[in-house]
Amino acid sequence: MSLKVKCHLPLQHFALDVAVSIPTQGITAIVGPSGSGKTTFLEVFSGVRQVANAEVSFNQTLWQQREFLPLNQRRVGLVLQHPSLFPHLNVADNLRYGWQRARGRKELGWDEVIAACDLNALLQQFPAQLSGGQQQRVAFARALLAQPQLLVLDEPFSALDDDARQYFVSYLRQLSEQHQLPIIWVSHQLSDVAQVSDTLVQFSQGKVVSHGPIVSELQREPLRSKLALSVLDTHYDATQQGQEECWRLELAGQDLVLPKPQWQQQQPGASVRLRVFARDVSLTREFVTESSVQNQLAAEVVDSFTARHPAELVVQLRVGEQYLLALITKASWQRLDLRPGTRVVAHLKAAALHETLREAL
Numbered sequence: 613m614s615l616k617v618k619c620h621l622p623l624q625h626f627a628l629d630v631a632v633s634i635p636t637q638g639i640t641a642i643v644g645p646s647g648s649g650k651t652t653f654l655e656v657f658s659g660v661r662q663v664a665n666a667e668v669s670f671n672q673t674l675w676q677q678r679e680f681l682p683l684n685q686r687r688v689g690l691v692l693q694h695p696s697l698f699p700h701l702n703v704a705d706n707l708r709y710g711w712q713r714a715r716g717r718k719e720l721g722w723d724e725v726i727a728a729c730d731l732n733a734l735l736q737q738f739p740a741q742l743s744g745g746q747q748q749r750v751a752f753a754r755a756l757l758a759q760p761q762l763l764v765l766d767e768p769f770s771a772l773d774d775d776a777r778q779y780f781v782s783y784l785r786q787l788s789e790q791h792q793l794p795i796i797w798v799s800h801q802l803s804d805v806a807q808v809s810d811t812l813v814q815f816s817q818g819k820v821v822s823h824g825p826i827v828s829e830l831q832r833e834p835l836r837s838k839l840a841l842s843v844l845d846t847h848y849d850a851t852q853q854g855q856e857e858c859w860r861l862e863l864a865g866q867d868l869v870l871p872k873p874q875w876q877q878q879q880p881g882a883s884v885r886l887r888v889f890a891r892d893v894s895l896t897r898e899f900v901t902e903s904s905v906q907n908q909l910a911a912e913v914v915d916s917f918t919a920r921h922p923a924e925l926v927v928q929l930r931v932g933e934q935y936l937l938a939l940i941t942k943a944s945w946q947r948l949d950l951r952p953g954t955r956v957v958a959h960l961k962a963a964a965l966h967e968t969l970r971e972a973l
């Protein structure tokens with residue numbers, strides 16, 4: 613099941629030239645420099661822009677080939693960076709507009725969406741009385757209430773504060789998993805993207821330069837050296853829970869211990885995605901007994917790559933079937949006599965993982 617898009621559209625400095633198939637399960641993030649054509653791409657496949665000779669199909673339904681299916685018949689929930697709320701309607705009536713557009717079954721309930729987007733206190737306000745972030749929350753809720761079959765987001769949380777943005781990023785995951793709602797979103801926040809996305813599409817100068825599962829895209833240039841962030845899929849291991857304040861996760865038969873997030877209830881075996889910045893990983897040749905670092909993972913050096921700073925290296929490690937990046941100095945690489953195939957121990961500070969875990973699902 614996929615969204616297939618083929619189009620050629622001359623723009624000011626280059627042409628949007630795309631032939632891509634995006635999975636319609638899970639969350640797909642579209643990233644790329646400003647002005648690289650991401651918004652235009654969304655507009656083309658959602659039907660905001662009618663481009664001659666473009667071809668678009670969604671899960672085998674033709675949206676455009678010889679015929680052009682208008683936006684309002686595609687059941688696309690489109691949320692743009694600058695929300696276009698009806699200024700003469702209050703929040704409740706703006707939301708009702710979305711709700712009334714929904715045909716058939718209402719998967720996403722009125723009360724559920726209003727509570728999730730924390731809009732109860734704003735229902736009688738008019739758009740001009742709202743902050744930019746509040747307007748974004750209303751636009752997002754309105755798109756959900758229209759019961760879309762595809763949610764398309766263009767920087768929808770850019771005006772929210774960090775905590776609120778973090779909450780909505782996690783809520784995207786919930787929408788994707790609990791309602792099987794496919795989501796395609798453009799974001800400049802790569803670390804948000806890494807937290808919840810399944811697929812990453814990278815744009816440059818109107819072209820898709822790379823696309824694939826997020827875990828592998830993070831291990832490839834340019835993101836590998838630019839972001840130096842790994843995503844590890846771990847499991848919550850309830851059988852070994854001992855200390856009250858700590859959580860044990862299982863990764864390739866090895867334990868990771870982290871401060872327990874208070875707000876999270878996990879079932880045994882539940883998967884937990886950790887984001888680990890390469891700068892929070894250090895290496896030794898042997899396990900160390902007297903160290904404050906709780907998490908030591910046996911790993912193997914796969915390769916090393918240039919980092920942003922010329923004195924540093926990004927080292928790619930294999931832990932079981934997964935990859936982890938460590939940022940170390942070139943001097944350390946030489947001192948430890950590292951090379952591809954060397955067995956090492958990767959040290960991950962629990963406190964750094966705690967930070968990432970609080971933001972994980």
Ligand SMILES: Nc1ncnc2c1ncn2[C@@H]1O[C@H](COP(=O)(O)OP(=O)(O)OP(=O)(O)O)[C@@H](O)[C@H]1O
Pocket residue numbers: 622623624625644645646647648649650651652653
């Ligand atoms: N109607 C148009 N005619 C000609 N050029 C256009 C048109 N619309 C957009 N462009 C150009 O297309 C390019 C891509 O714009 P677009 O908004 O799609 O980029 P973007 O990747 O979404 O950028 P940002 O991340 O800043 O939102 C820009 O150079 C823009 O000037």
